[in-house]
Amino acid sequence: MAVTMHQAGICRGILLALIVLGATGADWRQFRGTDNRSVSDDKGLPTACGPETLAWKAPLPGRGPAGPIVVAGRVFVAASSGGGQDCLRLLCLDAQSGKQLWQRQMWATGSTVHNSFGAVADCTPASDGRLVVALWSSNDLACFDLEGNLKWFRGLGYESPTTRNDVGMASSPLIVQDTVVVQLENYGASFATGIDLQTGQTRWRQAREQASNWTSPTVLRGPTPAEDLVLLQSRSRLSVHDPRSGRELAARDHFCHTIASSTTVGDRIYRPNDGIEALRWDAATRQLVTLWDESRLKSGNPCPVVHNGRIYVTKSAGIVVCASAEDGNTLWQVRLKGPFWATPVIAGAHLYAVNHAGLMQVVQLGEEGKLVWSGELEPGVLASPAVSDGAIYFRTDGHVWKFANKR
Amino acid sequence: MIVAWTSICFWALSAGSLPDEELRTHLAAICQVDQQGKGHAQAAEAWSQLAQANAGQLNLMLGALDTANPLAANWIRTVVDAVAERELARTGRLPLADLEGLVLDRSHGPKTRELAFVWLVQADHAARERLLPGMLNDPCLTLRRMAVERLMNQGRDLVEQGDKPQAVKRYEQALAAARDVDQVRALGERLNKLGVEVDLPRKLGYVVGWQVIGPFDNVGDKGYEVAYGPEKEVNQQAEYPGKQGPVRWKPGEGTGPFATVDLNKLLVMEKGVVGYALNEFHSSREQEVEFRVSSANAVKLWLNGRLIDEHHVYHSGVQPDQYVSRGTLQAGRNTILVKLCQNEQTQDWAKVWQFQLRVCDLQGAAVNSER
Numbered sequence: 173m174a175v176t177m178h179q180a181g182i183c184r185g186i187l188l189a190l191i192v193l194g195a196t197g198a199d200w201r202q203f204r205g206t207d208n209r210s211v212s213d214d215k216g217l218p219t220a221c222g223p224e225t226l227a228w229k230a231p232l233p234g235r236g237p238a239g240p241i242v243v244a245g246r247v248f249v250a251a252s253s254g255g256g257q258d259c260l261r262l263l264c265l266d267a268q269s270g271k272q273l274w275q276r277q278m279w280a281t282g283s284t285v286h287n288s289f290g291a292v293a294d295c296t297p298a299s300d301g302r303l304v305v306a307l308w309s310s311n312d313l314a315c316f317d318l319e320g321n322l323k324w325f326r327g328l329g330y331e332s333p334t335t336r337n338d339v340g341m342a343s344s345p346l347i348v349q350d351t352v353v354v355q356l357e358n359y360g361a362s363f364a365t366g367i368d369l370q371t372g373q374t375r376w377r378q379a380r381e382q383a384s385n386w387t388s389p390t391v392l393r394g395p396t397p398a399e400d401l402v403l404l405q406s407r408s409r410l411s412v413h414d415p416r417s418g419r420e421l422a423a424r425d426h427f428c429h430t431i432a433s434s435t436t437v438g439d440r441i442y443r444p445n446d447g448i449e450a451l452r453w454d455a456a457t458r459q460l461v462t463l464w465d466e467s468r469l470k471s472g473n474p475c476p477v478v479h480n481g482r483i484y485v486t487k488s489a490g491i492v493v494c495a496s497a498e499d500g501n502t503l504w505q506v507r508l509k510g511p512f513w514a515t516p517v518i519a520g521a522h523l524y525a526v527n528h529a530g531l532m533q534v535v536q537l538g539e540e541g542k543l544v545w546s547g548e549l550e551p552g553v554l555a556s557p558a559v560s561d562g563a564i565y566f567r568t569d570g571h572v573w574k575f576a577n578k579r
Numbered sequence: 580m581i582v583a584w585t586s587i588c589f590w591a592l593s594a595g596s597l598p599d600e601e602l603r604t605h606l607a608a609i610c611q612v613d614q615q616g617k618g619h620a621q622a623a624e625a626w627s628q629l630a631q632a633n634a635g636q637l638n639l640m641l642g643a644l645d646t647a648n649p650l651a652a653n654w655i656r657t658v659v660d661a662v663a664e665r666e667l668a669r670t671g672r673l674p675l676a677d678l679e680g681l682v683l684d685r686s687h688g689p690k691t692r693e694l695a696f697v698w699l700v701q702a703d704h705a706a707r708e709r710l711l712p713g714m715l716n717d718p719c720l721t722l723r724r725m726a727v728e729r730l731m732n733q734g735r736d737l738v739e740q741g742d743k744p745q746a747v748k749r750y751e752q753a754l755a756a757a758r759d760v761d762q763v764r765a766l767g768e769r770l771n772k773l774g775v776e777v778d779l780p781r782k783l784g785y786v787v788g789w790q791v792i793g794p795f796d797n798v799g800d801k802g803y804e805v806a807y808g809p810e811k812e813v814n815q816q817a818e819y820p821g822k823q824g825p826v827r828w829k830p831g832e833g834t835g836p837f838a839t840v841d842l843n844k845l846l847v848m849e850k851g852v853v854g855y856a857l858n859e860f861h862s863s864r865e866q867e868v869e870f871r872v873s874s875a876n877a878v879k880l881w882l883n884g885r886l887i888d889e890h891h892v893y894h895s896g897v898q899p900d901q902y903v904s905r906g907t908l909q910a911g912r913n914t915i916l917v918k919l920c921q922n923e924q925t926q927d928w929a930k931v932w933q934f935q936l937r938v939c940d941l942q943g944a945a946v947n948s949e950r
Contacts, residue, residue: 254724255720255721255724255759255761255762274660274661274664275660275664276656276657276660276661277656277657277697278657279649279652279653279656279690281649281650281653285896285898285900287896287898288898312653314653314657316657320661321626321661322657322658322661323623324616324619324622324623325612325650325653325654326616326650327649330649331614331615337895337896338892338895338896338897338898338901339895339896358895359891359892359893359895360892371616371619371620372616372619373615373616373619374615374616384895
């Protein structure tokens with residue numbers, strides 16, 4: 173019987189590998205998407221996310237600001253539950269049906285103290301297409317394969333108990349090459365670390381600024397995947413690192429936003445500070461070169477989104493400003509209903525934004541921005557949406573929602 | 580007897596046939612994992628083997644949680660999840676009698692019993708209602724919380740039905756058992772609405788009566804490491820040089836449901852300052868207790884002159900039971916000294932200079948001063 177199960181497992185593995193190889197184009201593998209840009213090339217997304225386009229709505233057993241990711245036709249979402257939010261959960265849903273394929277639960281080993289506004293499931297999981305890593309505010313980091321088999325578990329908070337932020341730690345992990353980069357900045361033991369995706373062993377660990385910071389590591393794509401780099405944004409420094417060694421290649425010492433992370437497109441970096449600073453990464457000289465710095469583009473909590481030569485900044489008042497990514501000059505702005513925590517996504521010619529009250533707002537992009545649709549989800553939305561295979565996924569405290577046009 | 584043998588045969592034949600001895604070896608390998616990724620390779624291999632266990636072996640795996648360190652416990656929990664989830668989906672059954680036996684056996688640790696309960700109620704929906712009434716005083720705080728929640732829900736329903744006396748009875752029963760701050764607070768509020776007064780600070784073990792002194796200098800955050808007079812001696816008659824001149828001890832009470840000691844009100848509204856609060860705590864016996872402190876300010880805590888906790892953190896969140904430390908109360912008089920540092924941040928939300936402190940036993944029950 174055991175052999176039969178083993179064989180069945182191998183068959184499932186082969187099937188999954190085939191799915192992985194064939195489905196990577198549609199994946200949304202980490203916070204703000206595979207390239208951390210909040211932009212999808214998918215076409216045909218619904219511009220009205222209402223009952224007529226609701227494909228499914230899956231209940232969640234726990235809360236969390238963590239966004240969903242989509243890998244090989246599966247949706248992964250982290251949650252936390254229990255009186256102290258100390259039950260950590262990772263769920264895998266079938267993207268087609270919303271049916272739960274598996275769930276794994278863990279006990280938090282680090283601090284679960286957090287603001288009641290959020291939860292311990294603060295961080296969006298990340299995947300390389302074969303493995304999924306999930307990080308919680310307790311600094312517990314777990315790695316599973318797509319079938320739910322545990323590959324390793326690190327209690328980074330257990331190892332370093334003073335690494336905690338009592339509002340909550342919300343920096344999402346990033347997978348670059350075969351390294352998981354985790355940024356745990358706070359007033360206690362503040363550090364960033366690179367962990368071998370396959371084994372869970374520490375490749376490097378560096379002390380970071382001791383200050384509250386919720387930004388996430390961001391990938392700076394190189395000409396080839398082997399040349400991809402990592403940006404770490406601290407309160408007063410943006411630094412460029414080699415992901416395998418952690419070696420710092422360059423840095424810009426200047427105030428940075430502590431919630432909205434930088435966005436990259438090619439060699440361009442858009443760094444939220446008191447506005448937005450556009451930088452160019454000169455790989456040859458290993459220098460960060462300032463292109464422009466625009467204080468009128470002061471970002472709220474969401475990260476900037478850059479698409480087709482334009483930068484979209486969500487201000488704290490709920491205004492989305494569209495500016496030229498070349499010089500920072502404002503082109504237009506549109507007032508939405510805020511406040512926003514979730515970073516909006518762009519797919520096709522539309523920007524999808526969801527505010528904290530759960531109001532979805534769809535803006536048609538062009539020579540001016542035009543609000544073309546709005547509708548209610550559930551209140552308390554902090555998670556950024558995901559886009560995959562012509563569908564958009566939202567995560568509220570109670571549910572994952574999939575909206576897609578009927579085919 | 581026949582039922583038991585049938586059950587054993589069913590589970591033995593229904594899935595993988597990993598021998599128990601082999602299973603124990605794999606569990607032992609998992610229990611070797613430790614910090615810094617120690618033992619990962621062996622544990623990962625063991626996990627994949629354990630995932631082939633059958634449902635009848637769940638209890639064996641659950642029992643290993645009793646001695647597993649917190650990291651190994653999660654390796655075991657996830658493989659229990661994998662096996663139970665697969666077997667439940669495949670056969671619609673789990674070994675209910677075994678799981679229930681484990682849940683009810685208080686010689687097992689809280690993690691073992693909690694996870695057994697999680698899977699028992701997945702397979703037997705009636706088990707929750709059957710078992711929770713007996714768990715109000717359970718040493719497993721997760722199970723106890725669920726039992727309290729059940730009574731709270733009953734009380735709420737009784738209120739809706741207009742049966743206030745019975746609702747009060749349920750709420751009071753729940754309050755006696757509750758250990759979590761959120762449940763105690765909610766119960767206190769519900770009882771208050773029904774005309775029953777609850778002394779929340781006492782119920783939660785918050786220390787209300789203090790002597791306070793200050794301000795001392797903390798410009799540039801330098802005062803955190805300076806041992807001012809109150810750290811060097813316990814002398815409530817003493818006068819010390821403060822930031823603005825001589826300072827003396829004076830009474831100061833904690834207010835509100837969590838007995839908040841607000842030094843802005845009791846001492847002075849100023850930035851870059853240090854204040855102290857002193858409490859004489861009487862215990863009739865020597866006992867190990869937990870000190871649970873909440874503050875947005877940098878804090879140090881001494882019990883009988885011994886530093887037992889410190890957090891050099893400013894304005895980075897505040898929650899009940901934020902910092903938990905242990906200490907041993909001696910029989911008779913004890914002194915609890917809190918040092919609270921305020922920095923020079925200028926934001927509105929950084930004005931707070933206050934703390935809350937409660938004393939609990941190791942199960943979270945309030946321990947109040949006996950004088």
